[in-house]
Amino acid sequence: MTHPLLPQLRAARVIPVVRTSDARLAALAVEWLRGAGLTIFEITLTVPDAIGLIRALAADPALTIGAGTVPDQATAEACLAAGARFLVAPWVDPAVAHAARGAGAVSMLGAMTPTEVRAALAAGADVVKLFPASSAGGPAHVKALRAVFPDVAFCPTGGVDARNAPDYLAAGAAFVGIGGRLVDEGLLRNGDRAGIEAAARDVLGLKQA
Numbered sequence: 001m002t003h004p005l006l007p008q009l010r011a012a013r014v015i016p017v018v019r020t021s022d023a024r025l026a027a028l029a030v031e032w033l034r035g036a037g038l039t040i041f042e043i044t045l046t047v048p049d050a051i052g053l054i055r056a057l058a059a060d061p062a063l064t065i066g067a068g069t070v071p072d073q074a075t076a077e078a079c080l081a082a083g084a085r086f087l088v089a090p091w092v093d094p095a096v097a098h099a100a101r102g103a104g105a106v107s108m109l110g111a112m113t114p115t116e117v118r119a120a121l122a123a124g125a126d127v128v129k130l131f132p133a134s135s136a137g138g139p140a141h142v143k144a145l146r147a148v149f150p151d152v153a154f155c156p157t158g159g160v161d162a163r164n165a166p167d168y169l170a171a172g173a174a175f176v177g178i179g180g181r182l183v184d185e186g187l188l189r190n191g192d193r194a195g196i197e198a199a200a201r202d203v204l205g206l207k208q209a
Helices: 006-012 023-036 050-058 073-081 094-102 114-122 138-148 165-170 185-189 193-208
Strands: 014-018 040-044 064-068 086-089 106-111 127-130 154-156 176-178
Touching: 006 014, 006 040, 014 023, 014 193, 023 040, 023 050, 023 185, 023 193, 040 050, 050 064, 050 073, 073 086, 073 094, 086 094, 094 106, 106 114, 114 127, 114 138, 127 138, 138 154, 138 165, 154 176, 165 176, 165 193, 185 193
Parallel strands: 014 040, 014 176, 040 064, 064 086, 086 106, 106 127, 127 154
Antiparallel strands: none
């Protein structure tokens, strides 16, 4: 059975992956990207006080907030309690998927090979995160996996940007995760909102493709 949040994620086509060395910069990235029209965000747990930021952002019903790089069940449960609606791990962890399912959230578990995709699905993943996508073979790898798993929702991340995202989507990705220029720390530290908004416009253009 398809999770009810998946159509929203598919329609968005892109999930901004917010990974910064400072929680203030992460919050600023979300603020500026939201102003440009993006409303779904993955806050990685490598951001200092990521769970506190998830809690603050998830309080806004207009946003859909998820947690990324979730390391274990205890952390997964803390993220869910803070309001995360999807959990992302770059590996297969059945405990993370179990926690997500118990809270009605989406789980995205990481894989690269067909064996790992099978393991992610067996663990209860709603989405298979292909990471790192670029070094795994890029869009061609997505296309090859889709031939074997035509009904699986794949989300490639790692080396995905506005330029190559159309190729991943054409290869069969349900949606993609993009960090890079969307959350460029140099632009954020320099107050270059125009630069972040320009990157957001490039991403939003994918929704019209």
